[in-house]
Amino acid sequence: MERNIYGYHCRECDTLHYPFRMRCKGCGQNDFFEFDSVALPTHGRLLTFTFVHNLPAEYEVARLGLGVVELDNGIRMLGQLDIADPVMGMEVEGRVGVVRRETYDDFHGMVFTAA
């Protein structure tokens, strides 16, 4: 099954939201059925990053790469990094993968590698 991360496009004013908003932050229209779901682009630029060492117990790694990426359409999102030596401004490519495992659930999100 192909998995995507979706943005929410306002039919009234074209504002694109990620994550979901119930009201448009551009025009304030009050009907959330006026949003179209659109798959977000996967290519972008790394704005900032960190490696987290004090992780929640379910992560079985010594440190976890996280970064904020500006996608090609201007949406900024947090994602995990599968990049050994990230640099601010580098080009990255995202794919949807498992980002957190809990007892009964796997959670999917964007994992970025060097483009």
Added chain:
Amino acid sequence: MRDVFVAGIGITSFGRLEYPLAEIAAYPAMMAMQDSGVSSVDQVYVANMGGARLNHQTALASAVVDTLSLTPAGAATIENGPASGAAAIKEGFLAVASGMHDVVLVTGAERMREVNALDATDFVATLTHPIAEYIYGVTLPAHAAMFTRLYMDKYGVTERHLAMVGVKNQNNAMRNEFAHLQQPITIDGVLDSPEAFTNNPFVAEPLRFFDCCPVSDGGACIMLVSADVMKGLDRPAVRLAGVGQATDSHTVAEREDPTELPAVRLAAAQSFGMAGVEPQDVDVAELHDAFTILEIAESEEVGFFAKGEGHLALEKGETELGGVMPINVSGGLKGRGHPVGATGIAQAYEIVHQLRGEAGDRQVADARIGFTCNFGGFGNNVLALTFVREG
């Protein structure tokens, strides 16, 4: 609106407390009643973030009001993340200012050390966006770290500046008998010596252990009263003169300029505007230094220093006790500790203590105007309070 005064204050020791959450909230409230001499209370607000999740205690205010034998006074719990404390103060302010109540206890408590440190960090991370942030394993230190990297890149802030904040605040805590950390540190020990890397490992790169506040248990309380009640009391009159609050996007990544904290700027401007003072009039401030970078960034956003120059003021010693703009002389969150629901009230406790001139060897000379910034989320829910000594 009616004027609102702080008639009494109370605080517990911060650190590891071995008594129940409701008692951690009730004890400083009892101190505040002793301090003011007022024990007829109309309303109790209890600030707490994690009782349900960490301590198996819901409806905390009902437990607290009964522990204090104050029934049938009104009581409500305020949960607003790490800004629960000042949010509860705002509710107390509104209750007295509106004329509905004359005496309101605003107490806050957290008992975080009942769980291990990783669980405590994960608990705080539940305030992040559930789908766009939390599932990625983000922690508050991680948000602060990504913010720090941008700040370093844009303004030339270095690891040394961060260490200077940590050393200043943790050493300030040595003058505060209630502070969690009672151990002096040096720049050499956390940054320069060969042992520094072992002493001070990364938590979320580039932030290290001594850039982060500890996980603390603790409680603090202030009693808010009307002018009529204050008139009859033999306590120095400190007025809660300005209350500001602003919010920002839930996800940090979405913000237009990721090096700015607009909710801090807006909340501070509201608070100063209501009090009729300028940032430069402030004699003593408590800023929310959960991470060392936040003291620098907030000191700029609230208007003490120009944007990008907070670390320069720090270098010059302006934010030390005895400097022109002393910040976190109590030790701040870094040294006093950060029991999340209590922090906003512990900040107010310190400011009232200072404005009364009762702060002993950490007293800021002639302090008449004080300010607190209580920072919730990663800057998505911020309160700013201005206090003025009257008479």
